[in-house]
Amino acid sequence: MKRLLHIIVVLCLISSSSFAQRKILKLGSKNNTPGQLNRPKLVVGLVVDQMRWDYLYRYYDRYSNGGFKRLVNEGFSAENTMIPYTPTYTACGHSCIYTGSVPAVNGIIGNNWYDPELQKDVYCTEDSGAHTVGSGSNAGEMSPKNLLTTTITDELRLATNFKSKVIGISLKDRGSILPAGHSANAAYWYDGVSGNWITSTYYMKQLPPWLDAFNKQKLQNKFYAGNWNTLYPINTYTQSTADNNAFEGLYKGETTTTFPHKLSDAIDKNFDLIRSTPFGNTITLDLAKRAIAAESLGKGTVTDFLAVSCSSPDYIGHQFGPNSIEVEDTYLRLDKDIESFLTYLDQTLGKGNYLIFLTADHGAAHTPKFLAENKLPGGIVSNKDIAANLNKAIEQEFKIKESVLMVMNNQIIYNKPLIAKADADLDDLRAFTVDFLKHQTGIQDAVDITRLSSATLPEVIKTRITNGYNARRSGDVYFLLKSNWFDGGATGTTHGAWYPYDSHIPLVFMGWNVKPGKTNKTHYMTDISATLAAMLRIQMPSGCVGEPISEISNQ
Numbered sequence: 014m015k016r017l018l019h020i021i022v023v024l025c026l027i028s029s030s031s032f033a034q035r036k037i038l039k040l041g042s043k044n045n046t047p048g049q050l051n052r053p054k055l056v057v058g059l060v061v062d063q064m065r066w067d068y069l070y071r072y073y074d075r076y077s078n079g080g081f082k083r084l085v086n087e088g089f090s091a092e093n094t095m096i097p098y099t100p101t102y103t104a105c106g107h108s109c110i111y112t113g114s115v116p117a118v119n120g121i122i123g124n125n126w127y128d129p130e131l132q133k134d135v136y137c138t139e140d141s142g143a144h145t146v147g148s149g150s151n152a153g154e155m156s157p158k159n160l161l162t163t164t165i166t167d168e169l170r171l172a173t174n175f176k177s178k179v180i181g182i183s184l185k186d187r188g189s190i191l192p193a194g195h196s197a198n199a200a201y202w203y204d205g206v207s208g209n210w211i212t213s214t215y216y217m218k219q220l221p222p223w224l225d226a227f228n229k230q231k232l233q234n235k236f237y238a239g240n241w242n243t244l245y246p247i248n249t250y251t252q253s254t255a256d257n258n259a260f261e262g263l264y265k266g267e268t269t270t271t272f273p274h275k276l277s278d279a280i281d282k283n284f285d286l287i288r289s290t291p292f293g294n295t296i297t298l299d300l301a302k303r304a305i306a307a308e309s310l311g312k313g314t315v316t317d318f319l320a321v322s323c324s325s326p327d328y329i330g331h332q333f334g335p336n337s338i339e340v341e342d343t344y345l346r347l348d349k350d351i352e353s354f355l356t357y358l359d360q361t362l363g364k365g366n367y368l369i370f371l372t373a374d375h376g377a378a379h380t381p382k383f384l385a386e387n388k389l390p391g392g393i394v395s396n397k398d399i400a401a402n403l404n405k406a407i408e409q410e411f412k413i414k415e416s417v418l419m420v421m422n423n424q425i426i427y428n429k430p431l432i433a434k435a436d437a438d439l440d441d442l443r444a445f446t447v448d449f450l451k452h453q454t455g456i457q458d459a460v461d462i463t464r465l466s467s468a469t470l471p472e473v474i475k476t477r478i479t480n481g482y483n484a485r486r487s488g489d490v491y492f493l494l495k496s497n498w499f500d501g502g503a504t505g506t507t508h509g510a511w512y513p514y515d516s517h518i519p520l521v522f523m524g525w526n527v528k529p530g531k532t533n534k535t536h537y538m539t540d541i542s543a544t545l546a547a548m549l550r551i552q553m554p555s556g557c558v559g560e561p562i563s564e565i566s567n568q
């Protein structure tokens with residue numbers, strides 16, 4: 014009997030291992046010639062701007078089977094993926110995902126920062142040496158030159174001796190340029206003045222004909238004509254606050270924040286409005302499909318990479334907040350757009366021949382009025398007021414006028430040349446500032462960045478500040494707001510803190526060589542590029558500090 018059992022067990026093992034092998038071969042794609050390196054035809058990065066991790070499940074029951082649900086069920090979900098630095102802003106998120114690195118190393122410490130050497134406020138992707146291609150505006154004076162390390166997309170180009178094609182697509186310049194890296198074939202973003210998708214002379218001299226043709230369609234007008242009503246009857250949106258409330262921001266020209274949102278007045282007039290509607294996602298993914306077809310992505314002998322970011326959820330989230338029907342409807346619609354995109358990838362490249370990952374650049378806080386109404390902690394501060402009040406206090410104590418240039422990215426930026434001229438002791442000034450900030454409404458704690466290691470703060474917070482601090486671009490004193498407090502206005506919301514609502518992001522890999530499953534172990538945004546490098550067997554990006562998530566892969 015024992016012997017019979019033994020035989021049965023052995024037979025089971027043989028059949029399951031040969032099944033596993035067959036499965037691997039099936040997943041391994043047509044590139045899988047024995048004795049040759051196996052890679053997917055195409056890697057697709059799908060970054061949803063401001064997608065909190067909980068949105069995967071908050072609306073789960075209403076998602077279709079082919080969108081978010083398919084990614085979670087056919088893919089591998091790292092359920093506890095955190096952003097390992099603060100502040101959690103868009104440019105930092107896109108840079109971290111694709112460099113596997115943190116602002117301390119990759120240099121992208123915010124969407125904007127004050128450059129003490131240039132003595133001016135700098136935008137993350139600005140480049141006065143680059144010119145707009147595709148419109149008459151200055152929206153194309155951009156490049157990745159402020160990004161200090163390579164991206165996984167750069168490394169793929171290097172690994173294939175530049176045979177791999179890399180293209181970035183996003184409504185936001187920073188959502189396209191930073192992911193596509195330094196050596197990209199192209200990065201395309203949206204110009205709200207002309208309504209065209211554009212690029213810069215950093216990449217090319219003129220738009221490809223297929224993009225000119227896409228621009229000529231002016232798809233925005235078609236969506237504007239249909240206005241924005243809810244996808245399903247509005248009384249079925251039970252996950253959100255009632256439509257009429259005091260937490261939401263108005264569209265220009267509207268007198269109420271309720272559905273239907275009239276968009277038809279924007280036809281041929283306000284092309285920028287498309288960003289703040291769910292149709293911005295539809296157009297972005299339509300363009301992604303068009304790029305795959307026109308550039309034959311995934312059809313060559315080496316792996317190509319398409320880095321897409323859907324930016325509209327961020328604009329809508331800022332305006333309406335996470336508990337709005339607008340956000341719920343945006344995700345239900347995005348789910349359908351993703352379903353259509355995945356179906357397109359299946360049809361064009363074949364299931365299992367492409368590798369896709371879904372993640373986000375950051376999350377978002379609930380709106381303060383909504384929190385207050387429900388007896389939850391939260392509130393608003395004003396960076397401008399903090400700067401003005403601090404300037405007054407420093408003037409009284411040190412007799413120096415306007416010593417604080419600005420408050421941004423949760424940091425105090427001093428006018429260093431002025432302070433040097435006044436012969437004030439910078440250490441004393443920092444200590445005074447820390448003490449001052451600790452007494453301000455909404456501020457939890459403050460720290461002189463040169464004394465961070467001796468500050469009495471939880472290690473997790475110290476680590477995230479350290480990772481977000483770049484010696485040549487960051488300010489002198491860092492402050493932490495209380496949970497759910499932020500610099501903002503009377504309505505809507507924002508992000509930027511280390512707290513989980515801002516830093517807990519979805520991370521799902523699906524397709525080529527991905528073993529379906531999930532883990533609740535803590536992983537970090539920096540692990541995304543490390544995992545891709547391991548799966549593709551290419552070098553990690555130059556500043557990568559992440560670790561591969563080994564459970565994801567069949568390899």
Ligand SMILES: [Zn+2]
Binds near residue numbers: 103331508
């Ligand atoms: Zn944002």
